[in-house]
Amino acid sequence: MSQTSKLAPGHADPVSGPNAVDPGDYYRQICHVPIPDQTGAKRPKIYGYAEPRICTPPLRALTPDTTLGYDVIEFAREALGVDLYPWQKVLLCRMLELLPDGSLRFRTAVVLIARQNGKSTLSQVLALWFMIVWGWPLVMGTAQDLETAEEVWQGAVDLVEEDEELSKLLKRVVKVNGKKALELNPQESQGKAGKKTGPRYKVKAANRRAGRGFTGNLIMLDELREHQNWEAWGAITKTTMAQAEALILALSNAGDMTSIVLQYLRKMAHDGVGDPDGICEEIGAAGPTALDVADLVEGDDDELDDDELAEFEQDEDTLGLWEWSATPGCDKRDRQGWAQANPSLNWNSGFTERTIAAACRTDPEWVFRTEVLCQWSEGTLLGPFPPGSWDKGKNPVIVLGDGSKGVAEEHRIVPGSPVWAGIDQSHDRSMTYVAFGGYRPDGKAQVEIVAGRNGSDWVKDWLMDETPKPGQPSRRSRIKAIAGQSKGAPISPLMESLAEDEKFTIPVTEWSGSDLTSGWADVFDSVRDVTVFHNPQPPLDTAAATAVVKVFSGGASIPDHRASPAEIAPLMAFTAAKWLMGRRVKAPPPPPPPPEAVKTSDTDYSADDIARQGF
Structure with a gap:
C-alpha cells in the first residue's frame, strides 16, 4: 500500500493553495498514515484529516533539518511508548519549524480543534520533550479551571513514573494543592553558576496572578476560548519575555463573541494567510486596547504610552495557527465536515462516526457546531437582547x-x-x-x-x-x-x-x-x-x-x-x-396662593354636595 496519505475531498493538501509550501516527501511518509483498506465495506469509514483546514504555511520543506517535530515524534514512540495520531505528528512538524539560524520560528502557537481529539496527550509529550531533551527550566500548564490543568499535568507525571528509564530522571513530585510540580534532576548542561535546579513542570489557574514571579519557557494554555479579558494572558505570557527561546502553546476548540484573546489571535493568523473564511473584514475584535491593558501595567496615569500597549500586541511573524474545523456554512450532518474538525475520528477505536451522529441528533445546533465542528458563534443567538440588535x-x-x-x-x-x-x-x-x-x-x-x-x-x-x-x-x-x-x-x-x-x-x-x-x-x-x-x-x-x-x-x-x-x-x-x-427631573410645583377671606354668603352647601364628599 502506498505510503502517501489518501486525502478526502475538500481536504487541505499542504502542497496546494497560494500560501502553501511543499513540506517534502519525508514529511508525508512520517506524518501521513494510509487509510486502511475498506474494500467491500457497506459504508466505508471516514477518517479524520491529518492536515488542518487552515494553517500558517511552512517557509520551506519540513525535514529533520528544518523542524524539531520528527525528534518529538521519535521521543514519544521510543521513550514514552506513545504512538501519536497522524494529526499530532503533522502539528508537531509544522509548529516546531526552525529558522535558518536554528531557532524556533514560532513563539505563539494557536491550535484550534474540536474536543476529545487528543490535545492533552500532545501537551504531555511536548512538555516532557522540552524538559528532558532540550532541558528547558520551566514548563507551565494553565487552564481557566485549575482541575483541567492538573489532569494534563498528572498524565505527564504518570508517563515518567511508569517508565523505568524515565523514572531515574525524577527528582520529586509535589502534590500539594496549589503548588503541584514535576521536578527532574538537573543535567550537567543546566544551571547557572553551579545552581542545581532541574527542569520543572508547574500548573497554575489562568488568572491575573498566574505566572507572576516566574520566568517560563514553555507555556501551555488549555481552552483559551475561556479567556474573556486580557488579564490572564498578560500575566502568563509575559513570563517568556526574557527568554531567547520560548513557546506559548494555546489549545482550544472554537470560541464565541466572549473569547476576546482567542478571537484576536485567530483573526491575526487568518489575515496572514489571506483571510480564507472572510473573518477579517470586520475589525471590531481588535487587539488589547488601552482600557484592557490599563489594569495590567504599573502606574496610575490616565494615558498609556505606545510601548506599554506594544507589549501586548502580537508579532505576526512569530504567530502560527493550525485550525481543524468544518468549512463555514456546511450542513451539520456533513460527514466530511466531521472529519475536518475531528482529526482523531476513527483513528481512535472509541471515537467513531456513531458517536458524533448521536451528538448531532441531540445537541442544540450551535452547541454541536462549536463543540464538535469547531465553528465559531458570533454570539448573535446569545445574550439578553434580540438577535443581532446589539451589533x-x-x-x-x-x-x-x-x-x-x-x-x-x-x-x-x-x-x-x-x-x-x-x-x-x-x-x-x-x-x-x-x-x-x-x-x-x-x-x-x-x-x-x-x-x-x-x-x-x-x-x-x-x-x-x-x-x-x-x-x-x-x-x-x-x-x-x-x-x-x-x-x-x-x-x-x-x-x-x-x-x-x-x-x-x-x-x-x-x-x-x-x-x-x-x-x-x-x-x-x-x-x-x-x-x-x-x-x-x-x-x-x-x-x-x-x-x-x-x-x-x-x-x-x-x-x-x-x-x-x-x-x-x-x-x-x-x-x-x-x-x-x-431621566427627567420634575420641577417642584409652584407654591399655593395666599389664603383669601371668604364670605359666608359666597358658599352654598347642598345635601347632595356633602354626600358626594363622603361625609
Whole structure:
C-alpha cells in the first residue's frame, strides 16, 4: 500500500493553495498514515484529516533539518511508548519549524480543534520533550479551571513514573494543592553558576496572578476560548519575555463573541494567510486596547504610552495557527465536515462516526457546531437582547489619518458636551467601570465605557478631575450627574460614600427599586430599536452578549451579576448612564396662593354636595 496519505475531498493538501509550501516527501511518509483498506465495506469509514483546514504555511520543506517535530515524534514512540495520531505528528512538524539560524520560528502557537481529539496527550509529550531533551527550566500548564490543568499535568507525571528509564530522571513530585510540580534532576548542561535546579513542570489557574514571579519557557494554555479579558494572558505570557527561546502553546476548540484573546489571535493568523473564511473584514475584535491593558501595567496615569500597549500586541511573524474545523456554512450532518474538525475520528477505536451522529441528533445546533465542528458563534443567538440588535448599534471602525483604528467624529459624543456617568463594580469587587452617556453631532444617544480599573479608590479623583483637556473643558465640568445601584450591589457602598462626601460636588442620583428595572427596560428597548449607539469595546460587548437576566414575579427584569458567565459590570454602568440621560427631573410645583377671606354668603352647601364628599 502506498505510503502517501489518501486525502478526502475538500481536504487541505499542504502542497496546494497560494500560501502553501511543499513540506517534502519525508514529511508525508512520517506524518501521513494510509487509510486502511475498506474494500467491500457497506459504508466505508471516514477518517479524520491529518492536515488542518487552515494553517500558517511552512517557509520551506519540513525535514529533520528544518523542524524539531520528527525528534518529538521519535521521543514519544521510543521513550514514552506513545504512538501519536497522524494529526499530532503533522502539528508537531509544522509548529516546531526552525529558522535558518536554528531557532524556533514560532513563539505563539494557536491550535484550534474540536474536543476529545487528543490535545492533552500532545501537551504531555511536548512538555516532557522540552524538559528532558532540550532541558528547558520551566514548563507551565494553565487552564481557566485549575482541575483541567492538573489532569494534563498528572498524565505527564504518570508517563515518567511508569517508565523505568524515565523514572531515574525524577527528582520529586509535589502534590500539594496549589503548588503541584514535576521536578527532574538537573543535567550537567543546566544551571547557572553551579545552581542545581532541574527542569520543572508547574500548573497554575489562568488568572491575573498566574505566572507572576516566574520566568517560563514553555507555556501551555488549555481552552483559551475561556479567556474573556486580557488579564490572564498578560500575566502568563509575559513570563517568556526574557527568554531567547520560548513557546506559548494555546489549545482550544472554537470560541464565541466572549473569547476576546482567542478571537484576536485567530483573526491575526487568518489575515496572514489571506483571510480564507472572510473573518477579517470586520475589525471590531481588535487587539488589547488601552482600557484592557490599563489594569495590567504599573502606574496610575490616565494615558498609556505606545510601548506599554506594544507589549501586548502580537508579532505576526512569530504567530502560527493550525485550525481543524468544518468549512463555514456546511450542513451539520456533513460527514466530511466531521472529519475536518475531528482529526482523531476513527483513528481512535472509541471515537467513531456513531458517536458524533448521536451528538448531532441531540445537541442544540450551535452547541454541536462549536463543540464538535469547531465553528465559531458570533454570539448573535446569545445574550439578553434580540438577535443581532446589539451589533446594529455598534459604530463602524475605520482607519484614521494616523494609521490607527477608531471611529469617525460623527460617531463620537460631541467633544466638551455634557455627559451623564454610570458606575458599576464587578461581582468580586476587583474592577470598577465608568460609562459616559451623551449625544452625538446628529443628536442620537451614545453610551461608551470610558474607564475600567482595579478596585474603586481611584473613582472619586478621576471623576472630579478639574484639568482642562486640549480644546475641551475638564472632565468634572462635563459630568452633570452620576448613578450606580444604590442598594444591594458591590458598587452600593461607593455610591453611598460619594453621596455623603461634601467635597464630591457631582450630584449622585439614587438608583434603586423600580428605577433599576425601568432603566434596564429602557436599555433593552433602545438596543432593540437601535436608538442608542456604542463603540466596539470588548468588555462591554462581552457583557452584552452573555448577561443572564433575572425576571421578577411581576415581569420586570434586570441583569444578574451572579448568574452571568462573564462580568456584566460594563453593561450595568452602560445602563445607569442611559437611565440618567432619559431621566427627567420634575420641577417642584409652584407654591399655593395666599389664603383669601371668604364670605359666608359666597358658599352654598347642598345635601347632595356633602354626600358626594363622603361625609
